[in-house]
Amino acid sequence: MSALGVVGGVVQPVLIVAGSPLLVGVMRQVRARLEGRAGAGVGQPWRDLRKLLRKERIAPRGTSEVFRFAPLVLVATTLVVAVVVPFVATESALDPVADLFAVVALLALGAVALALAGLDTGTAFGGMGASREMTILALVEPTLLVAIFALSVRVGSTNLGTIVSSTLQDPARVISPVSLLAAVALVVVIVAETGRIPVDNPSTHLELTMVHEAMVLEYAGPDLALVELASAMRLSVFLGLLANLFAPWGIATEATPLAVLIGVLALMVKVGVLGGLLAAAEVFVAKLRLFRVPELLAGSFLLALLAVAASFFLA
Amino acid sequence: MYVQLLDLACGALLLTAVLVLWRRELVVIIRVFALQGAALAVLVGVLAAHENSAELWAVALGVFVLRAGVLPYLLRRALAGAGESRREASPLVNVSASLLAAAALTLLAYAVSQPLVALAPSAATQAIPVGVTVVLIGFFVLVTRRRALSQLVGFLLMDNGITAVGFLTTTSVGLVVELGVSLDVLLAVLVLQVLTTRMRETFGDTDLDELRELRD
Numbered sequence: 001m002s003a004l005g006v007v008g009g010v011v012q013p014v015l016i017v018a019g020s021p022l023l024v025g026v027m028r029q030v031r032a033r034l035e036g037r038a039g040a041g042v043g044q045p046w047r048d049l050r051k052l053l054r055k056e057r058i059a060p061r062g063t064s065e066v067f068r069f070a071p072l073v074l075v076a077t078t079l080v081v082a083v084v085v086p087f088v089a090t091e092s093a094l095d096p097v098a099d100l101f102a103v104v105a106l107l108a109l110g111a112v113a114l115a116l117a118g119l120d121t122g123t124a125f126g127g128m129g130a131s132r133e134m135t136i137l138a139l140v141e142p143t144l145l146v147a148i149f150a151l152s153v154r155v156g157s158t159n160l161g162t163i164v165s166s167t168l169q170d171p172a173r174v175i176s177p178v179s180l181l182a183a184v185a186l187v188v189v190i191v192a193e194t195g196r197i198p199v200d201n202p203s204t205h206l207e208l209t210m211v212h213e214a215m216v217l218e219y220a221g222p223d224l225a226l227v228e229l230a231s232a233m234r235l236s237v238f239l240g241l242l243a244n245l246f247a248p249w250g251i252a253t254e255a256t257p258l259a260v261l262i263g264v265l266a267l268m269v270k271v272g273v274l275g276g277l278l279a280a281a282e283v284f285v286a287k288l289r290l291f292r293v294p295e296l297l298a299g300s301f302l303l304a305l306l307a308v309a310a311s312f313f314l315a
Numbered sequence: 316m317y318v319q320l321l322d323l324a325c326g327a328l329l330l331t332a333v334l335v336l337w338r339r340e341l342v343v344i345i346r347v348f349a350l351q352g353a354a355l356a357v358l359v360g361v362l363a364a365h366e367n368s369a370e371l372w373a374v375a376l377g378v379f380v381l382r383a384g385v386l387p388y389l390l391r392r393a394l395a396g397a398g399e400s401r402r403e404a405s406p407l408v409n410v411s412a413s414l415l416a417a418a419a420l421t422l423l424a425y426a427v428s429q430p431l432v433a434l435a436p437s438a439a440t441q442a443i444p445v446g447v448t449v450v451l452i453g454f455f456v457l458v459t460r461r462r463a464l465s466q467l468v469g470f471l472l473m474d475n476g477i478t479a480v481g482f483l484t485t486t487s488v489g490l491v492v493e494l495g496v497s498l499d500v501l502l503a504v505l506v507l508q509v510l511t512t513r514m515r516e517t518f519g520d521t522d523l524d525e526l527r528e529l530r531d
Contacts, residue, residue, distance in 0.1 A: 177326020298411040299337045314322045
């Protein structure tokens with residue numbers, strides 16, 4: 001365990017937890033401004049969380065421990081990912097966990113816990129949301145694995161830190177067909193996995209269309225605050241992963257205060273810009289019909305597969 | 316730098332071929348097709364810069380004018396008359412299945428072009444599978460789409476793929492051959508455009524599946 005890994009392991013989770021509600025605030029603000037509204041301000045998600053955390057803990061009658069533990073599992077898995085993935089520093093505090101398959105499995109575990117909680121409530125909406133979430137998740141996971149795998153083929157390792165530092169050493173790799181195809185596939189998958197338009201609309205509670213919101217409908221108070229915080233963190237984690245896999249510049253490679261500071265600022269700028277772009281794109285896109293979603297995800301899977309094929313044959 | 320630009324052009328070819336399969340709006344399909352023409356021209360241009368041959372530069376310019384300019388323009392004009400049928404509403408194979416089929420076709424293309432690559436391994440020949448993939452995807456579009464215009468795009472996609480393979484294997488096919496092929500394609504598109512217009516005037520539709528049975 002290197003000094004840089006320890007620094008990264010401490011700074012990254014703090015940054016992700018503190019910054020992700022702000023990211024959501026920035027995205028809502030960008031959207032509001034583009035739609036001609038004043039917006040609630042960047043700090044609004046944090047104010048919402050504070051309000052929810054002060055409320056009484058309450059669970060629907062008939063729910064089991066699954067319902068109570070799901071928000072904790074969701075936050076815990078995302079937190080582990082935030083610790084190990086190279087966001088600020090190229091080295092990881094727990095190097096074996098910074099593996100492509102481990103990280104994707106951890107993120108999936110959180111989603112599955114939430115889907116089980118949705119089923120546990122026994123309400124129609126919970127079950128519907130869980131079923132939809134599982135449909136999307138089953139299509140998203142292979143694409144996510146294959147797309148990052150395409151980047152790992154030329155490095156010869158599935159360790160995310162190794163992939164990032166090798167891109168750092170050889171910047172020309174970024175403009176190759178492999179990166180191009182994998183980037184497009186990853187963007188589509190991240191949009192689907194974090195439940196943004198055109199797959200899911202995070203700001204409505206319309207019965208016919210909601211996916212993520214349907215699962216968490218029964219949560220209230222501190223539990224809801226945890227779920228909200230976790231979904232904001234997942235968004236930041238995915239955007240940070242996207243930014244650092246394809247544009248790792250600015251990430252700290254040595255454990256000096258200046259390098260770490262630059263790493264933190266670079267991550268904030270990159271994730272902020274990506275979030276802003278995502279929010280701006282959402283203004284112009286309509287939500288897709290649920291039955292069209294597999295089509296979108298099949299396309300992104302094909303692109304990811306082409307990326308892997310290209311990494312073997314154009315190398 | 317040469318290898319990277321070549322690979323990037325091939326990646327763009329592949330991406331645009333997939334997008335043609337993915338999207339339903341014919342306007343978007345035609346725009347993507349124009350982009351593919353531009354990518355093909357870039358591919359030929361990169362080869363020309365590598366070989367340092369004026370003839371290839373002329374061919375690259377010709378490819379750009381024809382495939383990114385004239386052919387999309389003709390297709391757009393054919394579409395402008397269409398009015399109602401601006402979407403490929405129900406292809407014979409649905410879009411998700413055809414995307415998965417395209418994945419299989421890609422692997423097939425890589426498998427069959429391995430002997431070709433092994434003959435003379437170089438950066439250009441290693442990209443042959445991409446050209447073959449575009450040919451196969453074009454053929455797939457040609458077979459599974461119902462609208463006359465999207466079948467036409469499938470045909471042109473095939474031709475783009477064949478041209479790409481030709482340039483990647485031999486570097487220069489010769490100005491005369493390329494000119495002949497280009498004129499041929501242009502003529503085919505013009506004839507098919509007239510045919511589509513006549514079909515619509517007679518039947519009010521360009522759904523080719525409706526044309527199976529004879530009528531008075």
